[in-house]
Amino acid sequence: MHYPFASIEEKWQRHWADNATYRVSDDHSKPKYYVLDMFPYPSGAGLHIGHPEGYTATDIVSRFKRMCGFNVLHPMGFDAFGLPTERYSMTTGIHPSIATANNIETFKRQLNAIGFDYDWSREVNTTLPEYYRWTQWMFLMMYNSWFDRSVGKARHIDELPIPVDVTSAADIETYRDAHRLAYIAYSPVNWCEALGTVLANEEVDEWKEKGYTVERRPMRQWMLRITEYAERLLEDLTLLDWPSSTLEMQRHWIGKSQGAEVHFPVQDHEHTITVFTTRPDTLFGATYLVVAPEHPIVDHIVADAHRTDVLSYREVTALKSDLERTELSKVKTGVFTGAYAINPANGVAVPIWVADYVLAHYGTGAIMAVPGHDERDHEFATSFGLPIVQVVTPIDGSTADVAVSAFSDDGIGMSSENSHVSLNGLPTADAKSTIIAWLESSGAGKERTQYRLRDWLFSRQRYWGEPIPIMFFEDGTKRALEADELPLLLPDVAEFKPAGTGESPLATVESWVNFVDPKTGKKARLETNTMPQWAGSCWYYLRYCDPRNAEIFCASDAERYWMGKDGVDLYVGGGEHAVLHLLYARFWHKVLYDFGYVSTPEPFKRLFHQGLIMGEDGRKMSKSLGNVVNPDEVISAHGADALRLYEMFLGPLEASKPWNTTGIEGVTRFLNRTWRMIATEDGALSPAVQDVSLPNDSERVLHATIKKTREDVDALSFNTAIAQLMIFVNEFTKLEVRPRSAMMQYLQCLAPFAPHITEELWQILGCHGSIHTSSFPEYDASKLVLDEIEIVVQISSKIRGKVIAPLNADAATIASLARQDEAIAKHLENKEIVREIFVPNKLINFIVK
RNA sequence: GCAAGCGUGGCGGAACUGGCAGACGCACUGGACUCAAAAUCCAGCGGGGUCAAACCCGUGCGGGUUCGACUCCCGCCGCUUGCACCA
Incomplete structure (x- = not known):
């Protein structure tokens, strides 16, 4: 006989809604607790069984903290801009805002059926103008700022010192543009013809898996200068109570490495090739240079006899995707340019090669190859018959045969000497600092820190995203919208297909690309790119604190109260966002922090990733495998309480x-x-x-x-x-x-x-x-304390019995009780006790001989 | 290839700072109730051994530290995730 869960659940869900039981109080005198879910993308498929897992976890915490006297903020909303909805609109003609509203309605119905305690009066929806107005505002904040490295924080663009030789208005603007945190760049991007859009690097695999073709093509893009924050994003990880794997992934993504840049003059040319290396101590072992095929210097230095080879090599590599350049090319390829550079340490002329194992976008796009002490260089040198020199020897005095394989460990310097500096006999760490000092004094190079992190490609050729609030005039100038001109509304269109030119559907909207700006009276065209889906989720946790404010994205008193000293107290969401969303949101937060809009350096104090719920067959749930469990069906069969309880009882949340x-x-x-x-x-x-x-x-x-x-x-x-x-x-x-x-x-x-x-x-x-x-x-x-407690009795560490003894009884008492036990006494017969180990209230162990 | 995490009954999983391995649940077996079934309740449930006990073995594999190891250390094997020529 089942208790009547269906009627009970319906009754109370209605009661809670009618009585606003979970209405968040704005009483700032109570201690706050902010528990946050990663808000969902409202897909047409509705809720799947994985959603309630993390959501139930935060719901439990939220209800528990409320009962413990905290003022709890446990909000929910929707991250609703995105490609799937746009693609749906392309085929059905239904406007994405309608599709989004329908999907959200389904999601809310399903969420409510599980009995979550969200205060829907605080709901956010990233696609509503009231919301994206502030996303645009934050974009402008970044556009209107530059990063002052001397103080390590962002400042207003008006405070950017302009060099004296920059005088004309146009030059000043160009100079500013080169420093803004949001800027335009022409960079090779992942272009997908079928989707009619570029993809972020991290999106490429996903679409390739679905069978789409992605190629590299240079295009005009908005970028965010996240790299300026690399050091702070790295350092502040220590403030966080996050899964160690996620911290590790973020560290790796930022990818800090320390070393030096070294200038190699090109023989018979005016040019110099600058390389970045983490092993400047092996400079004397550099026997050739390699530059990336895309490196601009190639055109200048290539010898006529080699020009055809080099250019055709460059063509071939341009057609390769990143994936093919790395994974598939097990064997390294490359061509000689015919040019030589001078190793500044020993004056030796070394050949300059072009090879695609050197990446254009990392470091300086050029390396000094030390085949004796770098495996990749060794492999390359071996296949092309380049010289291999040993300049480091193992620290333990053993010998390393660098002709056979590279010795890449730290060691002791050898054969590294010129008339000014010697690294011979120095351990690697000392050799590094010694050579860097020499590089700096001789002008041949300097110490350098390099990050793997790249600037964030922030534009998409799509309709269903936040418009970028910048307009361009016929005369080549541009202007950013003022705060009071926001929101810049998406125009209502009926056609969602890309323009086909690489531009978004917005490029086909006359009122968007051909109008007169009332403020300047100039003929203008609005930016046709929109923001990526990551944008809205970069700051939604702040909007929840003050969701209906029309004056500012979040009033500072609400921000100070809810974000308190730790920010969000608990953030629960999938591990798939371990790097990108969390890194992007941290970055925006830091910019806001620099301008005093938020009071904590980090947004999310404690982070937790719920694990995946797999199908009954142990495989990932998917429609094609037919192993999907529908939460609606579980609720109708067992009730919402059973669903909640079962998802939590299944195993550890993270598993x-x-x-x-x-x-x-x-x-x-x-x-x-x-x-x-x-x-x-x-x-x-x-x-x-x-x-x-x-x-x-x-x-x-x-x-x-x-x-x-x-x-x-x-x-x-x-x-x-x-x-x-x-x-x-x-x-x-x-x-x-x-x-x-x-x-x-x-x-x-x-x-x-x-x-x-x-x-x-x-x-x-x-x-x-x-x-x-x-x-x-x-x-x-x-x-909770027992008067009497069971003590384990061991003879030579094997359990031979148990005795009941008073709490906190001493060893002697336990020992005598143990001896009275028949079975134990038998084991002790004719034995000598050589040692006795006693753990109070736990066990006694007689070691016998 | 590199990095991190994880390997415990038929299954999901417990086990605090090293101290009774298998909590709790599922499945299964036996019993009670019932004309019968479902539901419910009671009992059992790692392997070997025994009439029963004693006892022996057992936390992926091999070693080590310790009076004592699922727990700590070293080396393998397997799975999962992330990164993947980052100089």
Whole structure:
């Protein structure tokens, strides 16, 4: 017999909505707790079973913290700009705003059916003008600023010192453009003909997997200068309570490396090739240079006899994708330019090669090749018969044969000497600092820190995104919109196909690209690119703090209160966002921080990634595999409380775990037992529940349950908390008379997990008000202590028995009790005890001979 | 290839700073209730061994530290994720 979950859940969901039970208070006198979910992209497919996992986790924390007296902010919204909706509109002709509204409605219905405690009055939707107005405002903030390296922070563009030799208005503007945090660049991008758009590097694989062709093509793009923040993004990771793997991934993505740049004069030319190396100590072993095929110097230095070879090599590599250049080319390729450069350390002329194993976009796009001490250079030198020289020897005195393989470990310098400097005999670290000092004094180079991180490609050739609020005039000048001109609304169009020229559908809208700017009276064209989907999610957590403010994106008092000293207290979302979203949001936050709009250097103090829920077959859920579980069906069969409880009971939140249809029976049974423990079948109070005091053993179970629930919810160990709640029910259903107060406290422990059934039983118990606004029970540590305790007795570390002893009994007492035990005495017969190990309240171990 | 994480019954998973391995649940087996079934309740449930016990083995594999190792260290094997010529 099932408790009537369907009617109970509907009843309370309506009640909570009607009574605004979860309305967030603006009472700033209470301590705040901000718990955030990564908001969903409202796809047409609706909610899948993975969504409720992270959402249930934060819902539990949110309800728990509220019961603990915190003013809790647990908001929800929609990240609704994006390509899938635009593509849907292309085929159906339905406007993306309509499709988005429909999808959001479905999502909200499904979310509400699970009983989440969102305050919908704070909902955000990134596609509404009231919202994207501020996304545009933040873009302009970056456009109107530059990064002052001397103070390590952003400042207004008007404060950028203009060099004295820059005088004309046009030159000043050009100079400013070269420093803005948002700037235009012509850079090779991933162009997808079929999609009619460029893709971010991180998007390429996804679309290639779907069968699309992606090629590289230079195009005019907006970029954000995130690289200026590389050091701060790296350093501030230490402030965060994040999964170590995510911290590691971010560190790796930023990719800081320290070394030096070295200038190699090109023989018989005016040019100099600057290389970046992390091993300047191996400079004497540099036997050739390699420049990337795209490097502009190639045109200047290539010898006539080699020009054809070099140009055709460059053509071939241009057709290769990044993937092909790396993964497929196991064997390194390259061609000689015919030119030579002078190694500044020893004056030796070394050949300059072009090879695509050197990347144009990293470092200086050129390297000094040290085949003796770098595996890649060694491989290349071997295939092309270039000289290999040893300049480092192993620290342990052994010998390394660099003709056979590169010795890339640190070691001791050798054969590295000129008339000014010697690295011979120096350990690698000392050799590095010695050669850098020489490079700097001789002008041949200097110390340099290099980051792998690249500037953020911030434009997309799409309709369904935030318009970039910049206009261009016929005379070649441009102007950014003023704050009071925002939002720059997306024009209402009926056609969503790309212009086909590489521009977005906006390029075909007459009023967008051909109008007179009322402010200047000049003929103007608006930027046709829109922002990438990452934009709206860079700051939505701030909007939740003050979602309806029309004056500013978030008032500073609301920001100071909700973002407090740690920012978002708990942020839960998928590990797939470990790098990009989290890095981009941190970057925007830091810019806002530099201008004093936010009070913390980091937005998300504690981060947690929920694991994937797999299909019953252990594989990833997907429509094509037919192993998708639909949350609506689970709710109608077992109820929302069972769905919530089961997703949490499945295993640790961070783990990937398979769904199991029979497994949910277990939590359903548990909820039914909970019901029968307190109520009769027809919903009246069970006669077994009475106002009596608790027997000692039961009292201990109650307090243990409160303690475990409190601790496990804080640690997000929901599966073990639920196990303890099950133990409670197993214990208390045995009692013929069940104390009412214990029932109440139990329900309060269960309430964050199963909000509907607990609310109903709370009412049946005759309690007033919502259980969810009651105070979470406290436990009494003294009730948890046993008078007597079981002590394990070991003989030579093997368990041979157990004795019951008073709490905190000493070794002598335990030993004598143990000797009285027949089985133990037998093991001790004719044995000499050579040692006795005693752990209070745990065990005693007799080591015998 | 590099980096990180993980390997525990038939299954999902517990196990605090090293101290009774397998909590809790699923599945399964037996019993009670029932004309019968479902639901519910009770009992059992790592392997070997025994009438029963004693006892022996057991946390991917091999070693080590320790009175004592799922837990710490070293080396393998396997799985997952991320990065992938970043000089």
